[in-house]
Amino acid sequence: MSLRHLKAVVLKEIRHVLRDRWTFILVLxxxxxxxxxxxxxxxxxxxxxxxxxxxxxxSAVSRNFIQQLSAGEELDVVARANSLEEVERLLxxxxxxxxxxxxxxxxxxxxxxxxxxxxxxxxGTEPESGTFGMEQVAQRTEAFVVRSLPTGSAEWLRxxxxxxxxxxxxxxxxxxxxxxGLISMVLGLPALSVAxxxxxxxxxxxxxxVLxxxxxxxxxxVGKMIPYIAxxxxxxxxxxxxxxxxxxxxxxxxxxxxxxVSIVFLFAMLSMGTLIGVFMRTQPAALALxxxxxxxxxxxxxxIFYPIAAMPDELQMEAMLLPGTHYAIITRSIFLRAxxxxxxxxxxxxLAGLGxxxxxxxxxxxxxxxx
Amino acid sequence: MNExxxxxxGPAAAERRDTVIExxxxxRDFKDLRAIDGLDLTVRRGELFGLIGPDGAGKTTTxxxxxxxLKITDGSATVAGRDLTREPEAVKPHIGYMAQRFSLYAExxxxxxxxxxxELYDVLPRExxxxxxxxxxxxxxxxxxxxxxxxxxxxMKKKLALACTLIHQPPILLLDEPTTGVDPVSRREFWxxxxxxxxxxxxxxxxxxxxxxxxxxxxxGLIYQGQLIRCAxxxxxxxxxxxxxxELQTDQWRKAQxxxxxxxxxxxxxTYGDSLHLLVDAAEERLPDIETRLEEEGIPYRSLRATRPxxxxxxxxxxxxxxxxxxx
Numbered sequence: 001m002s003l004r005h006l007k008a009v010v011l012k013e014i015r016h017v018l019r020d021r022w023t024f025i026l027v028l029x030x031x032x033x034x035x036x037x038x039x040x041x042x043x044x045x046x047x048x049x050x051x052x053x054x055x056x057x058x059s060a061v062s063r064n065f066i067q068q069l070s071a072g073e074e075l076d077v078v079a080r081a082n083s084l085e086e087v088e089r090l091l092x093x094x095x096x097x098x099x100x101x102x103x104x105x106x107x108x109x110x111x112x113x114x115x116x117x118x119x120x121x122x123x124g125t126e127p128e129s130g131t132f133g134m135e136q137v138a139q140r141t142e143a144f145v146v147r148s149l150p151t152g153s154a155e156w157l158r159x160x161x162x163x164x165x166x167x168x169x170x171x172x173x174x175x176x177x178x179x180x181g182l183i184s185m186v187l188g189l190p191a192l193s194v195a196x197x198x199x200x201x202x203x204x205x206x207x208x209x210v211l212x213x214x215x216x217x218x219x220x221x222v223g224k225m226i227p228y229i230a231x232x233x234x235x236x237x238x239x240x241x242x243x244x245x246x247x248x249x250x251x252x253x254x255x256x257x258x259x260x261v262s263i264v265f266l267f268a269m270l271s272m273g274t275l276i277g278v279f280m281r282t283q284p285a286a287l288a289l290x291x292x293x294x295x296x297x298x299x300x301x302x303x304i305f306y307p308i309a310a311m312p313d314e315l316q317m318e319a320m321l322l323p324g325t326h327y328a329i330i331t332r333s334i335f336l337r338a339x340x341x342x343x344x345x346x347x348x349x350x351l352a353g354l355g356x357x358x359x360x361x362x363x364x365x366x367x368x369x370x371x
Numbered sequence: 372m373n374e375x376x377x378x379x380x381g382p383a384a385a386e387r388r389d390t391v392i393e394x395x396x397x398x399r400d401f402k403d404l405r406a407i408d409g410l411d412l413t414v415r416r417g418e419l420f421g422l423i424g425p426d427g428a429g430k431t432t433t434x435x436x437x438x439x440x441l442k443i444t445d446g447s448a449t450v451a452g453r454d455l456t457r458e459p460e461a462v463k464p465h466i467g468y469m470a471q472r473f474s475l476y477a478e479x480x481x482x483x484x485x486x487x488x489x490e491l492y493d494v495l496p497r498e499x500x501x502x503x504x505x506x507x508x509x510x511x512x513x514x515x516x517x518x519x520x521x522x523x524x525x526x527m528k529k530k531l532a533l534a535c536t537l538i539h540q541p542p543i544l545l546l547d548e549p550t551t552g553v554d555p556v557s558r559r560e561f562w563x564x565x566x567x568x569x570x571x572x573x574x575x576x577x578x579x580x581x582x583x584x585x586x587x588x589x590x591x592g593l594i595y596q597g598q599l600i601r602c603a604x605x606x607x608x609x610x611x612x613x614x615x616x617x618e619l620q621t622d623q624w625r626k627a628q629x630x631x632x633x634x635x636x637x638x639x640x641x642t643y644g645d646s647l648h649l650l651v652d653a654a655e656e657r658l659p660d661i662e663t664r665l666e667e668e669g670i671p672y673r674s675l676r677a678t679r680p681x682x683x684x685x686x687x688x689x690x691x692x693x694x695x696x697x698x699x
Contacts, residue, residue: 008490012476012483019478019519205474209535212438212468213491214460368460370440371401 005215009223013197017227027193027228031186031235032242038186039179039247042305049133051098052079052090061107061148068144069100074136087121097123098133110148116141168336179249180331181304183239184324188298190228190235190266191273192290197224198277199286211368218363221278225270225359229263232270236262240335253334257341261330264351268323269294271358278366298324326350389416391543391574392437396446398597399432406432408597409446414576414590416542419569421588421605422578423682425690429597430578431471434547437576438468451543464492467536471547471578473528477521481512481531484520485538492539506534509564526557533564544568546577550584562587582682593686595693609680612688614638615654616680617661620646621672630668634661639687650680650688 017023053069055062070077078096081087087099103117110116120137122130169176201207210220236259243249251258272294280286300306301315302324308316319325326347333339341348392414399407407429414420422430435441437450439459448455451465475484485503494502507513510530515523520531529549536544546565550558562584569575569589577588585591586605593601593608601608621627624647631640631649636657639650651657654677665672680688 002493004490004493008487012479012487015483016476016478204477205470205472206476207474208440208470208472209468209474209488209532210491211440212463212466213488214463214493215491368439369442370435371442 001216002219005219006223006226009215009220010226013224013227014230016197017193017231023193023197026196027190027231028234031189032238034189035179035182035186035239035242036246038182039175042178042182047073048076049074049098049129049136050076050078050096051100051133051137052081052087052096053077054081054084054087054099054101056104057102057106059107061110062102065102065106065141065144069137069140071140075133075140091121091123094123097126097129098137100137110145116145175247176249176336177332178304179243179247180335181302181328183243183331184265184302184327185295185298185304186239187232187235187262187266187327188269188294188324190232191269191276191294192287194225194228194270194273195276195280195286195290196283197228198274199280199283202281203283208370211370217366217368221274221359221363221366224277225267225274228270228273229266232266233259233263236266243335249335251335252338254338254340258331258334261327261334261344261348261351264348264355265323265327265330268351268355268358271355271362272323275358275362275365278362297322301325302328304328320350321354323351323354326354390414390449391416391452392448392450392576394433394437394446394448397433397436397443397448398445399436399441400444406597407436407444410594410597410599412592412599412602414574416574417569417572418574418590419565419588420574420576420590420592421585422576422592422594423580423582423585423686424578424594426580428594430594431547432597433594434468434545434576434578438466438545439463440468464539465541466543466545467539467541468545469532469536469547469549471551473520473532475520475528475532475535478519480517480519481507481523482516484531484535488535489538494539502538502540506537509537509567510534511560524557526553526560529553529557529561530564533561537568542573544573544575544577546575548578548580551580558584582686585682585686591682593689595690600693601689605682608689609682609685612680612685613692614650614652614680614684614688616678616684617649617651617654617658618643618646618674618676618678619649619661619665619672620674621665621670623670626668627665627670627672630664630670631661634664636660639684639691641684641687648684650684 017027051069053066055066066077069075079090081090081099084101087101090096091099099121101119101121103119106117118141120134122134124130201210240251240255240258244251273290276286276289276293280289301311301319302322303319308319308325311319330344330347333344390413392412394410394412397407397410397412398405410429410433412433422433424430432441436443436448437455439455439462443456450462453461455462476487479487482503485506486499489499489503507516510533512527512531512534515527520528523531533549550561553561565575565577566587579585588605591603591605591608592599603611619627619631624642624645627647628640628642631637631647634657636652637649638652641648649661658675658677662675
């Protein structure tokens with residue numbers, strides 16, 4: 001190791017990042033914008049589900065019920081249908097997602113406490129809005145029924161009332177859980193940059209001129225990683241602020257701990273990127289492999305979207321080899337549960353271990369040769 | 372032009388004769404292809420050694436092997452007294468290697484590139500300033516020191532690359548086609564710099580596709596299909612090809628070329644501006660025949676005379692001999 005060599009490589013790489021527009025965009029602008037895009041695109045706020053109502057009852061009760069359905073933001077009664085065929089046509093041409101059919105004698109049955117005569121048809125090709133619409137119809141119906149019944153008889157309908165309380169995310173907002181997880185995805189981008197930076201040097205021939213100097217392999221690799229860790233740290237500060245400001249994600253834990261652990265994570269991710277850069281000789285190849293081993297698994301296997309517990313055993317093992325898995329656990333714990341190192345140390349240790357192993361493998365296979 | 376200061380006699384010359392680069396049976400395979408095939412090369416201290424050969428002969432591979440950039444498949448190579456198969460890293464501080472492609476950092480300035488390599492070569496900080504200044508003026512780059520390398524002209528890029536290879540004052544220079552793709556003025560300037568380095572005692576091994584450049588070397592090695600097929604001073608190479616040259620100046624060179632190609636004893640006809648160069652087995656013997664034949668065909672000519680073969684003719688003749696030998 002030579003500090004002079006290390007410094008020279010770090011300085012050179014920082015200059016490159018600052019002067020090469022695309023590298024700059026990739027390392028500094030992309031992570032934050034990607035977080036925004038994914039956070040918005042991957043959590044759906046369904047509003048104004050268009051529905052059609054077919055009223056066979058035509059009573060005061062049914063008119064009242066329809067009014068109840070269209071109250072609020074969630075459902076939007078866009079059509080009144082006169083036949084089942086019309087409901088079907090509206091579903092087919094996409095005008096509505098849900099059709100509500102009020103059977104004859106709806107009001108009488110309700111008042112007579114003989115059950116409800118209501119039919120709901122949903123568009124199964126769009127289950128998201130369909131099921132959401134159905135849930136909404138069910139909720140409204142229940143509220144309507146409870147209100148319509150004489151006082152006291154409502155309890156008879158619901159003998160046990162379950163009151164659930166979700167800890168840490170009381171509204172069960174999907175975004176509160178998703179955004180801290182997504183941070184592990186977007187902070188993985190510097191790994192792509194370092195993989196590209198290494199393969200670019202091979203492509204452009206600049207590596208050839210460096211390889212004939214007396215620099216050691218470790219100095220060259222570590223010197224290339226350090227600038228991207230430093231730049232990643234800017235994102236480590238910026239991203240939680242954005243998450244809090246833009247999505248109202250709570251940050252309940254220690255920021256200092258988050259910052260330090262994030263550096264360990266960046267080290268692990270960058271050593272993965274370096275490993276890719278060592279093996280791939282062209283930038284397109286490095287890009288393709290990065291997607292294959294960093295981003296796709298980072299997306300599907302780190303538990304950001306699908307719980308790791310739901311994966312097959314072999315995949316669970318593999319998930320533990322991904323830095324993102326540990327980091328997603330850490331970010332969620334720090335953001336939402338204010339958990340400290342006393343709980344998270346195995347994950348932090350795993351991150352550090354993965355980083356050391358990846359770096360060692362990269363250094364082992366990186367030869368100061370061209371062919 | 373360097374013959375007079377190259378291989379002369381005297382005690383100074385004898386001192387210069389120590390071997391600084393030596394390969395024995397050097398071989399390098401790329402998958403199934405044997406790119407270098409038993410290369411025996413000797414470069415002595417203070418030589419300006421030109422390695423010439425057709426494209427794909429193995430010039431670049433040879434230089435990369437000597438720079439430790441490629442693993443040696445077979446044989447041995449010693450550079451600056453260090454065995455490349457055993458300690459390739461130990462060679463690196465003693466050599467300056469310049470790749471054929473421009474391989475400096477495009478988005479760094481001239482000064483930043485020099486500085487970067489001075490640090491990688493452990494040039495002491497107190498020497499750095501004076502040395503970079505000297506190299507900048509040496510390469511004529513002083514006015515451009517704050518310009519990004521990507522904005523330099525082709526010739527300036529080559530000079531910057533050379534300056535970066537010289538930053539640690541290496542006793543041995545390995546230059547891979549340093550003047551390819553450079554305009555004639557820059558090419559001349561570049562060779563002036565090389566001559567100056569050579570005069571200063573640096574051993575230079577340079578590959579080149581230009582035959583006039585080979586003529587400026589003190590020693591020329593002709594590499595063909597991964598082997599060194601001839602190695603001598605340029606004079607000796609030109610004289611020793613076993614063929615002689617006839618120069619024919621005529622306005623009807625197209626017609627003359629067809630006629631000359633069929634004459635007995637003529638092995639090769641090359642166009643050379645407004646004249647034709649005929650490689651023949653014996654010039655004086657063949658001259659009368661050629662004269663007669665030209666008159667028979669009614670081809671007027673301005674001059675017809677035996678002349679000294681140049682490096683280009685020598686090169687072509689040697690390569691052709693070799694090909695013929697292989698076919699046999």
